[in-house]
Amino acid sequence: MTNTFNVLEIREEFPALRQQVYGKNLIYFDNGATSQKPQMVLDAINHFYSKENANIHRGVHYLSQRATTEYEAARTRIQKRLNAKSSNEIIFTKGTTDGINLVASSFGNMLQQGDEIIISAMEHHSNIVPWQMLCERKGLVLRVIPINIKGEILQDEYDKLLSKKTKLVAITHISNTLGTVNPIKEMIAKAHSVGAKFLVDGAQSIQHLLIDVRDLNCDFFVFSSHKVFGPTGIGVLYGKEDLLDQMPPYQGGGDMIAKVTFERTTYNELPYKFEAGTPHIAGGICLGKAFEYLESIDFKAAEAHERALAEYASQVLETFEGLTIIGDAKNKTSVVSFSVKDLHPFDLGTLLDKQGVAVRTGHHCTQPLMDFYKIPGTVRASFAFYNTMQEIDQFVIALERSLNMLK
Amino acid sequence: METSNDIDKIQEEIISEFEMFDDWMEKYEYLIELGKDLPIISEELKTEDKLIEGCQSRVWLSSELINGKMDYRADSDAIITKGIIGLLIRVMNKQTPEVIISNELFFIKAIGLQEHLSPTRSNGLLGMVKRMKLEAIKSLNLK
Numbered sequence A: 001m002t003n004t005f006n007v008l009e010i011r012e013e014f015p016a017l018r019q020q021v022y023g024k025n026l027i028y029f030d031n032g033a034t035s036q037k038p039q040m041v042l043d044a045i046n047h048f049y050s051k052e053n054a055n056i057h058r059g060v061h062y063l064s065q066r067a068t069t070e071y072e073a074a075r076t077r078i079q080k081r082l083n084a085k086s087s088n089e090i091i092f093t094k095g096t097t098d099g100i101n102l103v104a105s106s107f108g109n110m111l112q113q114g115d116e117i118i119i120s121a122m123e124h125h126s127n128i129v130p131w132q133m134l135c136e137r138k139g140l141v142l143r144v145i146p147i148n149i150k151g152e153i154l155q156d157e158y159d160k161l162l163s164k165k166t167k168l169v170a171i172t173h174i175s176n177t178l179g180t181v182n183p184i185k186e187m188i189a190k191a192h193s194v195g196a197k198f199l200v201d202g203a204q205s206i207q208h209l210l211i212d213v214r215d216l217n218c219d220f221f222v223f224s225s226h227k228v229f230g231p232t233g234i235g236v237l238y239g240k241e242d243l244l245d246q247m248p249p250y251q252g253g254g255d256m257i258a259k260v261t262f263e264r265t266t267y268n269e270l271p272y273k274f275e276a277g278t279p280h281i282a283g284g285i286c287l288g289k290a291f292e293y294l295e296s297i298d299f300k301a302a303e304a305h306e307r308a309l310a311e312y313a314s315q316v317l318e319t320f321e322g323l324t325i326i327g328d329a330k331n332k333t334s335v336v337s338f339s340v341k342d343l344h345p346f347d348l349g350t351l352l353d354k355q356g357v358a359v360r361t362g363h364h365c366t367q368p369l370m371d372f373y374k375i376p377g378t379v380r381a382s383f384a385f386y387n388t389m390q391e392i393d394q395f396v397i398a399l400e401r402s403l404n405m406l407k
Numbered sequence B: 001m002e003t004s005n006d007i008d009k010i011q012e013e014i015i016s017e018f019e020m021f022d023d024w025m026e027k028y029e030y031l032i033e034l035g036k037d038l039p040i041i042s043e044e045l046k047t048e049d050k051l052i053e054g055c056q057s058r059v060w061l062s063s064e065l066i067n068g069k070m071d072y073r074a075d076s077d078a079i080i081t082k083g084i085i086g087l088l089i090r091v092m093n094k095q096t097p098e099v100i101i102s103n104e105l106f107f108i109k110a111i112g113l114q115e116h117l118s119p120t121r122s123n124g125l126l127g128m129v130k131r132m133k134l135e136a137i138k139s140l141n142l143k
Helices: A007-012 A039-052 A062-082 A096-106 A129-138 A155-161 A184-193 A241-246 A281-296 A299-317 A345-354 A367-373 A389-406 B003-019 B024-037 B079-092 B097-102 B125-142
Strands: A090-093 A116-120 A141-145 A166-172 A197-201 A220-224 A235-239 A257-260 A265-267 A323-326 A335-340 A360-362 A378-382 B059-066 B069-076
Touching (some): A039 A062, A096 A166, A096 A197, A116 A129, A116 A155, A141 A155, A299 A323, A345 A378, A345 B024
Antiparallel strands (some): A090 A235, A360 A378
16 A cells, blocks of 8 residues: 555544444445545535525625535536536536436437437446436337446447447446446447447446546546535536537526526526526535545545455455355456355345444346346445455454354 | 233233343344244245335245134245244234234334334335235235
8 A cells, every 4th residue: 555545544534434333333335325424525514504505696695606606616626627628517416317317318309219329238227217218208229238247348249239320328437236447438439430429427436536538538427426425415417518508408497597488488508507496505515525525635546445455355255155256357446246155135234234334235226237147136345445454354254254144 | 812912922022032132143143043944935925926025135925814813924035034024923923813903013123123124124024014914904804
């Protein structure tokens, strides 16, 4: 581990990690579901509601202007970290699911019967169902790229599915169930070569990788705040400005209009065209704070630490008899999913919980992926940079005890 | 023998059994034993209409009215869920439909397992308790 990354110092910033559950020290390995929040985000939530609370974009008074400034400053901070060209390209949403639904509804409206959308076999339900609904509504065709047993997208099959009919490819950057890091930059270039647009589901990558949307050259990138150390209920859709300009509004309401008459309404410009109604103001500002926090740490070192955690956990788990790690991609990070022969993930998860270890069990909202592996679900340990090797050791002891009890 | 007393008595019995345990892991060890002891119901009884789908684990429940008393059989793919099923069946089996419908299941909370019957747990148990009462109501109507 590098000198610049002191995990114990990092942990000091996260009060939720310093607690006991059932009389045991909490070991929080459910970061794929949601992340804990650093003190500066918690302080910012309190500060906003105590000192700055006002509605934005419409008040002449002091507080409203201050809240507006903070909210827009958060947008700019996010734009800079993602290396987007303009803050007009940063749309605040409710989260990843909301962002995907926005694109499915708005961009989807511009598609014609017979057009095709490509996803992969490892997508989260929220990157499957909105496209299925769109395909049903508009008579489009949904194509699914298969994966191999290691949990890697079959690039040859992707090449075969791409055609002039392909209008959009929507792929997860990192699989929430397997931890596979997909080669999206190459996949984006391929999609563009047939004239298709590309949406990256960044729900599991924004907290682990430095994202440069211009380098990736993606058309859309969506993520949730709560998985990247910010509050729940807010997220971001990045979209290329010229594309967002062409797209019709998603929801109607206040803030998204330029002028309303009963005869005709004209819409506001970007990004407000896609932000109808009073947004989650505190959420946006505090997501900005979470990004400020990320800027304050050595993110490269954090990324290396997370990879080391996942590798160590895999190595130790592999020594258990009857335990199978699900997902063995060459490029993998932060997630270790496994199943144990003849044991139900729910039983393991319950016993781990009673020993203070928080993991996720079940199908992880990827039922087609579970069908592919022919298992009802997995136990998933998912790490963040504030987790430690010692916690993995404790987790392994708890797992051993659980397995002995269930024998 | 007054059956309504019985159902409460059985619940009290379970509560005092669980009082012997010092910590959570001992409770779960006991639940796992109960789960292993619960008679497995045959595969042909595990049909779609008997299935109570939970997000985490699945439960199958079948019931019959025998001599005016409910006879429940249930199974699950998860052993801890099965253990809790074992407790529920111990309390509810061989009771009249009237008793099952009107009775309050106070033992679950008293032994600290209420989390398993919360809607967020999604292991099929909450659905199972509802279904047990529903089946009792149905057999009452058939009488």
